[in-house]
Amino acid sequence: MNEQQTDTIRLLIADDHAMILEMLQLYLNGVSDITVETVPDLPSAVRELDKSGPFDLVLVDLDMPGMDGLSGLSKALEHNGGKPVGILTSSPSPRVVEEVMALGGAGIVLKTASLKNLANEIRFMAGGGRYLPIELVEKRQSTxxxxxxxxxxxxxxxxxxxxxxxxxxxxxxxxxxxxxxxxxxxxxxxxxxxxxxxxxxxxxxxxxxxx
The missing domain is CATH 1.10.10.10 (Winged helix-like DNA-binding domain superfamily/Winged helix DNA-binding domain)
Incomplete structure (x- = not known):
């Protein structure tokens, strides 16, 4: 029982689109080694981190209220005790990709991607890996x-x-x-x-x- 609890990844997702949150939560509720909490904006994420954190991984929407560009990523990293924080977004520019990685982000999860690889992406980032979808890697290499x-x-x-x-x-x-x-x-x-x-x-x- 204790071993199962230790192996469970605690995930916090912050996004101001209710449909996105519901879709992600519905999918992740079926994944046995991931437990997920959701909040609608960065101030709520910070409060949740201060109350219940740090989480094994936090995913924050790039364009939600309170983010102020990528300064919100730095704030989330600070309040998550240095544990991994990644970005949720749709179509980031090469500059955004570079800044996310330079700031110490755990990676980028595309909202436009299939959910089938999401659990593995979460496990990878929660384990200390830095994840970029292949299309962003290719774009980054060609800039x-x-x-x-x-x-x-x-x-x-x-x-x-x-x-x-x-x-x-x-x-x-x-x-x-x-x-x-x-x-x-x-x-x-x-x-x-x-x-x-x-x-x-x-x-x-x-x-x-x-x-």
């Missing part, structure tokens, strides 16, 4: 020279900040680059994407699913 663009990793970083509407000065500060260097990268990005200005570069990159 440095995305098919047909030849963008460098640095240019790709500049492009993603362009997409956020940042001026060159702020991009330089974020990436520790001199403003003239940022201008040079923007010019190179436009040339490689076959466009004439930064606005067109962002549009072209989104059309090609680069960001």
């Amino acid at each position: 440095s020279d995305e098919s047909g663009t030849g963008l460098s990793k640095r240019e790709f970083g500049v492009l993603e900040l362009l997409a956020e509407g940042m001026p060159n000065r702020d991009i330089g500060a974020a990436l520790t680059l001199a403003e003239p260097t940022v201008k040079m990268h923007v010019k190179s990005i436009c040339k490689k994407l076959g466009v004439s200005n930064r606005t067109q570069a962002v549009i072209a990159a989104r059309d090609r699913k680069l960001i």
Whole structure:
């Protein structure tokens, strides 16, 4: 009895979509070695972690109330005593994937994926593994020279900040680059994407699913 209890994974899922929570809970209730609690937002998750945590794994929706981008991931990690916290989302950009991993996230579970592998993904992350779906791994590996663009990793970083509407000065500060260097990268990005200005570069990159 004690052995069974020890082997059971305690999972907390935070998502503001009731249908997602109900679907995940219904599926996971049929998995003998996983027990699941659900909450609708990050503040509720933090309260649950402080009251009943740490959990063996926490999954937090990237876009739910209280997340404030990926700062919510850091907050969840802090309140879960350093135990694994992963992200639930639908279609993360390469930059989001990089940031999740850089912040120490346990991985990313896609809401668009089949449920059939979910239990194994949960076991893997709860056991200390870092999980990324194969499509995100492939996208991550190709960001440095995305098919047909030849963008460098640095240019790709500049492009993603362009997409956020940042001026060159702020991009330089974020990436520790001199403003003239940022201008040079923007010019190179436009040339490689076959466009004439930064606005067109962002549009072209989104059309090609680069960001």
